[in-house]
Amino acid sequence: MGLSARARYSRGQFAGQALVLPAVLLVLVGLVLPVGATLSATFGAPGGPLSAYDAFFASGFRRTVLLRTVSVALTVTTIAVVLGFCTAYVVSRAPGWLKSILIIAAVFPLLTGVVVRSFAWLVILGKNGILNDALMGLGLIEQPLSLLYTPGAVVVAMVYLFVPLMILTLVGVLDAIPDELIQASASLGASPMATFTQVILPLAVPGLIVGAVLVFTGSFTAYATPQLLGGEQVMMMGTLMYQQAMVTFDWVSASTIAAIMMVVTLGIVAVMNSAARRLNPMAS
Amino acid sequence: MPTRLHPALIGVAGLVFVFFVGPLVIVLGAALSDTTYLTFPPQGLSLRWFENIFAIDAFRRTMLTSLQVAFLSTFLALMIGIPAAYAMSRHRVHLPGCLSTLFVLPVLVPELVVGFSLLKNVAFQLHAPIFLSLVIGHTILILPYAIRVVSASLAQFDFSIEEAAISLGSPRLKTFFTVLLPNIRSGIIAAFILAFITSINDVSISIFLTGPGLSTLPIQLLAHMEQFFDPTVASVSVLLMGLTVVVMAVVERTLGLTFLAK
Amino acid sequence: MTKALSLHNITAHYGQTKVLDDLSLEVAEGELVSLLGASGCGKTTTLRLVAGFLKATAGTIRLGDEDLARLPAHKRNIGLVFQNYALFPHLSVADNVGFGLKQRGVSGQERAARVGAMLERVGLSALAHRLPNALSGGQKQRVALARALVIEPPLLMFDEPLSNLDAKLRVEMRLEIRRLQQANGTTSVYVTHDQEEAFSISDRVAIMHQGRIMQFDTPENLYRRPANAFVARFVGFETLLPMVVSARHGALVEARAAGGVKLSLDEAGLGSIPDHFVLACRAEGLGVTAGATGIPAVLGLRTYLGRAYQYQCETPAGALVANGPLNQPLELGAKVQLELVPEQCAILRRE
Numbered sequence: 001m002g003l004s005a006r007a008r009y010s011r012g013q014f015a016g017q018a019l020v021l022p023a024v025l026l027v028l029v030g031l032v033l034p035v036g037a038t039l040s041a042t043f044g045a046p047g048g049p050l051s052a053y054d055a056f057f058a059s060g061f062r063r064t065v066l067l068r069t070v071s072v073a074l075t076v077t078t079i080a081v082v083l084g085f086c087t088a089y090v091v092s093r094a095p096g097w098l099k100s101i102l103i104i105a106a107v108f109p110l111l112t113g114v115v116v117r118s119f120a121w122l123v124i125l126g127k128n129g130i131l132n133d134a135l136m137g138l139g140l141i142e143q144p145l146s147l148l149y150t151p152g153a154v155v156v157a158m159v160y161l162f163v164p165l166m167i168l169t170l171v172g173v174l175d176a177i178p179d180e181l182i183q184a185s186a187s188l189g190a191s192p193m194a195t196f197t198q199v200i201l202p203l204a205v206p207g208l209i210v211g212a213v214l215v216f217t218g219s220f221t222a223y224a225t226p227q228l229l230g231g232e233q234v235m236m237m238g239t240l241m242y243q244q245a246m247v248t249f250d251w252v253s254a255s256t257i258a259a260i261m262m263v264v265t266l267g268i269v270a271v272m273n274s275a276a277r278r279l280n281p282m283a284s
Numbered sequence: 285m286p287t288r289l290h291p292a293l294i295g296v297a298g299l300v301f302v303f304f305v306g307p308l309v310i311v312l313g314a315a316l317s318d319t320t321y322l323t324f325p326p327q328g329l330s331l332r333w334f335e336n337i338f339a340i341d342a343f344r345r346t347m348l349t350s351l352q353v354a355f356l357s358t359f360l361a362l363m364i365g366i367p368a369a370y371a372m373s374r375h376r377v378h379l380p381g382c383l384s385t386l387f388v389l390p391v392l393v394p395e396l397v398v399g400f401s402l403l404k405n406v407a408f409q410l411h412a413p414i415f416l417s418l419v420i421g422h423t424i425l426i427l428p429y430a431i432r433v434v435s436a437s438l439a440q441f442d443f444s445i446e447e448a449a450i451s452l453g454s455p456r457l458k459t460f461f462t463v464l465l466p467n468i469r470s471g472i473i474a475a476f477i478l479a480f481i482t483s484i485n486d487v488s489i490s491i492f493l494t495g496p497g498l499s500t501l502p503i504q505l506l507a508h509m510e511q512f513f514d515p516t517v518a519s520v521s522v523l524l525m526g527l528t529v530v531v532m533a534v535v536e537r538t539l540g541l542t543f544l545a546k
Numbered sequence: 547m548t549k550a551l552s553l554h555n556i557t558a559h560y561g562q563t564k565v566l567d568d569l570s571l572e573v574a575e576g577e578l579v580s581l582l583g584a585s586g587c588g589k590t591t592t593l594r595l596v597a598g599f600l601k602a603t604a605g606t607i608r609l610g611d612e613d614l615a616r617l618p619a620h621k622r623n624i625g626l627v628f629q630n631y632a633l634f635p636h637l638s639v640a641d642n643v644g645f646g647l648k649q650r651g652v653s654g655q656e657r658a659a660r661v662g663a664m665l666e667r668v669g670l671s672a673l674a675h676r677l678p679n680a681l682s683g684g685q686k687q688r689v690a691l692a693r694a695l696v697i698e699p700p701l702l703m704f705d706e707p708l709s710n711l712d713a714k715l716r717v718e719m720r721l722e723i724r725r726l727q728q729a730n731g732t733t734s735v736y737v738t739h740d741q742e743e744a745f746s747i748s749d750r751v752a753i754m755h756q757g758r759i760m761q762f763d764t765p766e767n768l769y770r771r772p773a774n775a776f777v778a779r780f781v782g783f784e785t786l787l788p789m790v791v792s793a794r795h796g797a798l799v800e801a802r803a804a805g806g807v808k809l810s811l812d813e814a815g816l817g818s819i820p821d822h823f824v825l826a827c828r829a830e831g832l833g834v835t836a837g838a839t840g841i842p843a844v845l846g847l848r849t850y851l852g853r854a855y856q857y858q859c860e861t862p863a864g865a866l867v868a869n870g871p872l873n874q875p876l877e878l879g880a881k882v883q884l885e886l887v888p889e890q891c892a893i894l895r896r897e
Contacts, residue, residue: 015371015375016371016374016375016376016378016379017371017378017379019367019368019370019371019375020367020368020371020372020379020383022363022364022367022368023364023365023367023368023387023427023431024368024383024386026364026420026423026424026427027386027387027389027390027424027427030402030406030420030421030423030424031389031390031393031398031401031424032389033405034398034401034402034404034405034406035393035397035398035401037401037404037405037409038397038400038401038404038405041404083296083300086293086296086297086300087296087297087300087301089293089297090293090294090296090297091297102301104532105301105304105305106301106304107532108304108308108528108529108532109304109308111481111485111528111531111532112308112485112521112524112525112528113481113484113485113487113502113524114485114487114502115485115487115502115505115506115521115524116308116311116521116524116525117307117308119311119505119509119517119518119521120307120308120310120311120521121307122322122509123307123310123311123314123322123324123518124307124310124324126322128321128322128323129322129324130310130324130325160303160304160307163300163303163304164304167300178630178632180628180630180632181632181634183597183599183619183626183628183632184626184628184632184633184634185620185634185645186598186599186618186619186620187597187598187619187620187622187624187625187626188620188645188646188649188693188697189620189621189623189646189649189650189697190620190645190649191620191649192620194649195620198645199634202636203635203636217394220394221394221395221396221397221488222488223396223487223488223491224487224488224502224506227506228506228509238396238488241396241400242396242491242492245400245403245492246492251404254400255400255404258394258396258397258400258401261394261396261397262393262394262397265392265393265394266392266393269392
């Protein structure tokens with residue numbers, strides 16, 4: 001348009017970089033640098049570069065917290081995958097009008113925020129909560145059960161938190177499978193069950209893995225839900241980190257926990273990325 | 285579809301949806317209860333716990349703070365994110381490939397870690413005002429959403445209308461505002477709504493960047509819960525749910541709800 | 547092994563809309579029949595009905611002796627070739643081709659042998675272990691073909707299999723499909739909107755419009771002797787002139803059209819002519835001459851077709867299209883006579 005090709009190219013280059021600069025700066029200054037500083041602080045403890053980590057793993061209590069967090073996250077992920085997949089399958093096959101309603105029903109909890117959703121379980125599982133009332137009303141128990149501040153309560157509340165996310169991810173994945181493939185499979189003699197196991201499931205697996213990783217890392221790094229429903233009896237990495245930072249003011253310890261959280265999270269995501277790329281047959 | 289679904293599967297799905305809705309209904313019921321403790325089903329119906337919200341100074345203040353932070357950070361995220369999304373769409377060749385990874389970092393790095401790092405290294409080390417740190421934290425949190433949603437809108441945008449406008453004499457910058465932005469309006473609105481809600485509801489970043497004197501609504505709610513286990517918490521929750529309903533209604537009006545199946 | 551397909555009085559609906567209207571069709575054993583028409587005419591609907599993805603609201607479908615309506619889609623044993631190939635992206639070429647055999651419980655060894663032989667026939671043995679996303683369009687189509695053929699079905703159905711390929715490949719592939727079909731002798735139904743494709747490979751063609759079959763005949767008959775105005779237009783008769791017989795002298799017939807236009811027609815060449823009829827002419831059926839007999843015309847827009855000039859003409863009977871020789875390009879406004887070329891014309895009943 002009046003400029004030589006090279007002039008246009010370098011103007012494009014300048015424009016591109018200028019437009020992106022504020023975002024890059026924000027992420028660098030607001031995230032990369034501070035987090036980097038936190039990480040490097042863990043290596044600066046008196047006693048040597050790895051002493052902070054030694055101290056962490058030497059503590060029986062802290063090891064328990066780590067293991068507990070991993071096991072809770074795994075449990076939540078497994079339940080969310082199973083429930084989410086079954087429900088997503090039904091939703092993706094539902095007729096148009098019903099499907100819209102179901103998707104809205106799944107999105108609504110996601111938008112209400114973590115505090116409201118965790119609080120709901122406080123009401124349900126409390127000593128005066130409806131679960132206890134129902135069980136006593138049915139004559140199954142005489143004294144109200146102490147359901148709160150147990151790993152089970154945390155698991156239930158986090159499943160409640162993450163299943164909608166799983167469902168939405170999986171509905172997207174299942175919808176992406178073209179109808180023609182299902183028809184081709186049927187025309188070649190596969191019963192609906194055979195079509196499910198040999199065509200739909202394998203094609204849904206990469207999306208399933210993505211969803212599972214999201215749920216696992218979300219559970220692993222959660223704060224509000226373990227705080228409300230687990231309290232100090234069921235301490236998890238998130239609540240431990242808060243306690244170390246804001247109650248005990250042991251910032252090196254808090255930084256160490258932060259570092260471990262990051263390693264676990266980023267490590268799993270990295271593994272998933274390479275696995276998903278290799279497994280995903282629909283990418284062309 | 286010719287194949288029918290196994291009834292057991294439909295049963296499971298039905299139960300899951302009841303599972304979704306049930307607890308929220310319970311919260312609603314508890315908020316209406318005329319008792320000083322949380323109970324469901326409600327005993328007696330009363331709106332006094334809703335009135336109580338506005339009576340409590342802490343809730344009024346933190347609601348205001350939450351709104352301020354949400355508006356500021358959403359505005360910032362869009363101001364920064366829209367040009368970035370545009371650049372990555374239009375000038376992809378000139379930019380390093382790792383850029384999209386950089387912009388997805390806020391999603392990958394745990395929020396607690398980000399919040400804590402900002403507290404330690406920005407608020408504490410650099411003596412930055414805590415409100416500023418909070419806004420920075422929220423902006424970082426929602427930037428990836430802004431970029432991703434706007435990018436999706438741009439992917440469907442036909443850039444040749446931009447070129448047509450320029451060939452007809454409209455200068456580049458003007459074209460950006462008068463031709464491009466109106467055509468990705470729905471993406472921007474969606475990004476705004478998503479970002480705003482995420483900021484309002486956030487706990488994990490805010491938890492480190494708040495304290496006496498500055499707090500957001502969800503954090504205040506958590507604190508209140510630990511001290512007073514009364515239906516006020518339920519009614520605030522209902523208010524937040526009401527906000528969500530309003531938001532979804534707005535989305536339905538402007539975009540149609542199929543947009544949510546992103 | 548192959549069977550005949552017959553559809554009787556099939557009616558089908560999508561919701562409230564009727565998409566197939568009392569449709570009947572008989573495809574003989576070993577025959578390749580095309581369903582030809584524009585989008586929305588019902589050809590794909592018919593195919594999906596026979597395959598079992600759609601239920602008819604009335605009518606019967608029989609394959610050989612069997613009533614197909616009782617069978618669910620996966621028990622109908624019909625080989626399908628889809629427009630977008632529908633290859634399983636997570637399975638290799640060999641596994642795709644072997645999928646149908648696997649469902650039928652064919653043992654691994656036998657499966658490998660039959661798949662190998664089929665890949666040999668379609669020329670894809672070297673690509674047996676590739677994934678579909680590494681194949682070109684033509685290769686994908688051949689895998690789709692192999693997958694449908696290897697199960698040795700009594701009926702094959704093709705849903706616009708070539709429309710996603712480029713023109714040259716389309717011609718090659720349609721010959722390939724015809725060759726394979728004839729070698730196997732499998733009854734086949736072929737859905738397409740491409741007239742040349744249908745006419746070049748089919749034993750018979752059903753031209754469809756709005757859920758009905760307008761004419762079901764050999765390509766030659768459709769081309770020369772269209773049964774009605776729709777088919778006539780479809781196969782290229784541009785001019786449709788309603789006429790009335792004014793006098794008969796044995797096989798010679800004099801007929802009149804609008805505007806006082808008179809023509810002499812020979813029943814020997816055109817077939818029997820009823821008193822009220824429509825004369826259908828291709829552009830080549832009306833020749834531009836300087837002579838004195840024929841239809842008087844004033845020439846309008848001239849276009850160059852490579853093999854002739856084509857003229858839009860104004861005549862007392864209305865606007866007509868005629869061809870003229872290449873050595874004599876004529877100008878706008880020239881006054882000429884249009885002479886009939888009977889081999890390029892046909893007689894239709896008035897409707």
